[in-house]
Amino acid sequence: MGETVTDRVRKVMGGASVNQAAFAEVIGLAPDKLSKSLSGVRRFTSLDLARIADFGKTTVDWLLTGREPLRPTVAARTSAPAAGEQGHDRLHDLLERFTTAHEVLDLLDLSPELPELPSVRPDLGRYVDQGVALADDALARLAAEGTPAVGGLGTAGLLQALERTFGVDVAKIDLPDAIDGAAWQADGFRLIMIARTKVPTRQRFTLAHELCHILAKDAQDLLTETQLSPGRQKDLTEVRANVFAANLLMPRDEIRTAVKQSDVTDEQLTSLVVRFQVSPSALAARLVQLGVIAPKTAARLRGLTTQDCHWLTGQSDLFEAHATWSRAKRLPFRPAQLLYQAYLAGDTTLRPLAAYTGMDVDRIREALEPEPAPQEGTSAGTDVDEGDLVYQP
Numbered sequence: 001m002g003e004t005v006t007d008r009v010r011k012v013m014g015g016a017s018v019n020q021a022a023f024a025e026v027i028g029l030a031p032d033k034l035s036k037s038l039s040g041v042r043r044f045t046s047l048d049l050a051r052i053a054d055f056g057k058t059t060v061d062w063l064l065t066g067r068e069p070l071r072p073t074v075a076a077r078t079s080a081p082a083a084g085e086q087g088h089d090r091l092h093d094l095l096e097r098f099t100t101a102h103e104v105l106d107l108l109d110l111s112p113e114l115p116e117l118p119s120v121r122p123d124l125g126r127y128v129d130q131g132v133a134l135a136d137d138a139l140a141r142l143a144a145e146g147t148p149a150v151g152g153l154g155t156a157g158l159l160q161a162l163e164r165t166f167g168v169d170v171a172k173i174d175l176p177d178a179i180d181g182a183a184w185q186a187d188g189f190r191l192i193m194i195a196r197t198k199v200p201t202r203q204r205f206t207l208a209h210e211l212c213h214i215l216a217k218d219a220q221d222l223l224t225e226t227q228l229s230p231g232r233q234k235d236l237t238e239v240r241a242n243v244f245a246a247n248l249l250m251p252r253d254e255i256r257t258a259v260k261q262s263d264v265t266d267e268q269l270t271s272l273v274v275r276f277q278v279s280p281s282a283l284a285a286r287l288v289q290l291g292v293i294a295p296k297t298a299a300r301l302r303g304l305t306t307q308d309c310h311w312l313t314g315q316s317d318l319f320e321a322h323a324t325w326s327r328a329k330r331l332p333f334r335p336a337q338l339l340y341q342a343y344l345a346g347d348t349t350l351r352p353l354a355a356y357t358g359m360d361v362d363r364i365r366e367a368l369e370p371e372p373a374p375q376e377g378t379s380a381g382t383d384v385d386e387g388d389l390v391y392q393p
Contacts (some may be wrong), residue, residue, distance in 0.1 A: 005049075006038055008063050018209035027051040046108060050264035050348040059100065060107045091176055091224065093185070094193070098169070101335040101356040102189050108347050110338050111188050114167035120216050120240075127236040131243030138244075139251055151254045151276045152247055155204045156325060162207070168192050168214055169332035170207065175224075183219035190214050191332075199320075200326040201279040201306050208245035216240065250276050250286045259292050269293075269301050273309035277322065282305045306365055330356065340368075 002108045010267035014021045024034040029049055036042035044052070049060045061067055066369060105111050118137035124130045139150065147153065147161040159170050168190040175182065175195040180202065182193040191209040197203050206225065210346040218237050264287075272287075273280050284298035293301075304312075350368075354361040 005044060005063055006040065008066065009044065009052055010038065012052055012058065012063075012067055015056065024178065027055055046347045047349065048239065050104070050352065054349065054351045059103050061103045064107065091179070091182065091222075094171075094173055094175075094190075095222070097187075097356050097358065098191060098332070098335065100173070101339060101352060104348060104352045105335065105338050105342070106188055108342050110342060112167070112334065112338070114188075114190065115165070117166060117215050127240040129213065129217075130242050131240040132247050134212060134240075135244045135247030135251075138166075138211070138215065138248055145267070149254060150249060150251060151258070154325075155200065155277065156242075158204070159207060162192075162211055163332070163334070166211065166214065167316055168211065169330055169334060170194065170330070171349075172196055172203075172328065172330035173328075174329075180225045181210045181214040182222060182224040184222040185214055185217070185219045190219075196327050196329060198323055198327055200322040201277060203326045204249065204277055205245050205282065208248045209241045211248070212241040212244035213237070215244075246282065246286055252290060255286070255290060255292065259287075263344065264293055266298070266300070267312075269297075270304070270309040270312045271308060272313055273301075273374040274313050274318070280305055280309060303317070 013073065016023070016026075018026070020034060021031055022037070024031045027034075027048065029037075029048055033042060037044050037048070044063075049063050053060045053063055054350070066284055102111070118134060120130050121133050124133055130294060141152070141306045142148075142161060142165055145161070147163045147165070150158060153161070158174075162168055163170055169192070171191070171193045173193060173196060179197050180197075183193045192207065192214065194203050194206050194210065209225065210219075212222075213223055216237065218241075224276070247250060254276075255272075259268065269283070269287075270282075273283050276283060278286075281302045284293070284301040287301075288295055290297045307316070307319050310316050336353060339348070339356060342348045343350055343353060348365050350361050354364050357364070
């Protein structure tokens with residue numbers, strides 16, 4: 001006969017070297033209820049299992065099924081010496097939060113239904129053509145979901161549109177040195193991680209690049225991107241992702257609408273950099289490809305930086321705003337929202353939410369359940385006659 005939930009709970013209790021009464025107290029369960037659950041008279045609730053898993057530093061999934069937690073292996077394409085084993089360990093630590101949250105939500109039957117994705121067209125043999133077609137399909141899907149234009153849409157807005165339309169969770173976090181982004185997908189989730197950086201255009205390109213890996217199903221194992229260099233990859237899946245990113249972020253129709261005459265001025269070129277929020281070199285390559293500018297003009301554009309273009313168009317404050325946002329930390333919101341809803345419903349404790357956000361449980365509780373404000377006419381610790389004014393700095 002196979003191992004049961006009760007057997008695994010007893011393993012947790014035995015591993016902690018505590019007696020049944022002490023174990024009941026630690027997990028917040030009445031001793032008689034624990035006794036009935038261990039004897040099979042009463043079933044462990046989801047809240048019981050969440051507390052036991054937290055105490056035993058395991059997962060509810062393992063308690064229920066005996067399956068080891070879902071964890072990725074780093075794909076071989078991670079080759080940056082700077083990342084090293086320590087960098088990989090840091091990346092796995094970051095993934096631990098998301099995968100644990102996913103497992104809790106899955107066991108509580110709260111995992112969101114994921115939309116069907118555009119896919120690589122099997123009739124296209126060249127990876128470059130696949131990237132172009134996949135970007136066209138993605139843009140059509142975005143337009144159908146209420147995002148008709150990508151140019152001019154801030155990276156924050158683009159990120160949220162991708163989450164809504166394609167069911168991806170996007171994190172903006174500290175990745176190991178020299179890694180720009182990562183992607184990982186399983187049956188129940190699609191995860192993109194982009195590095196916090198002071199270069200907002202690189203971050204935007206990485207976001208689009210990683211989305212291609214999700215759509216093309218390249219990320220069944222964790223993929224990490226080491227200093228993306230458009231046009232220099234030998235891996236054909238990387239070529240496809242770069243082509244996809246260029247076509248997604250600088251759609252041909254939007255480019256042609258913005259540039260209606262054949263003689264494009266330098267002022268227009270700098271304005272296009274600001275509008276599409278890409279690097280001058282990326283825009284130059286795209287415009288040459290579309291036949292909008294000559295290689296000589298492209299070389300002149302490549303001599304500028306994104307910051308230069310913002311300054312020349314009088315929008316240096318916009319560049320600073322983009323740079324500030326690109327440096328800020330962001331965890332996917334959806335898992336946190338669902339874990340909080342599960343807590344409100346009494347299906348779990350605050351610990352899964354605390355583990356996901358990296359915050360202390362008591363701090364989260366204080367934020368979610370603040371002490372009631374003093375009644376009108378009183379100040380904390382002070383008796384004030386009704387009608388007296390209370391001045392608080």
